[in-house]
Amino acid sequence: MIPPFLRRCPDCGKTGLSRSFETVDADGERRVECPRCGHRFRPVDRPTLN
Numbered sequence: 001m002i003p004p005f006l007r008r009c010p011d012c013g014k015t016g017l018s019r020s021f022e023t024v025d026a027d028g029e030r031r032v033e034c035p036r037c038g039h040r041f042r043p044v045d046r047p048t049l050n
Helices: none
Strands: 006-008 015-017 022-026 029-033
Antiparallel strands (some): 022 029
16 A cells, blocks of 8 residues: 555644654554644545545
């Protein structure tokens, strides 16, 4: 499966390439950190959302 190329922060709304969002491990779960506001969230690795 090819991961999506774009990510969007649910907190501040920043949209950017997935590589601009740093991946961090928090409590044994994979999280992504927004470069603008620092909000950490779980990435959605599905190319289509229902």
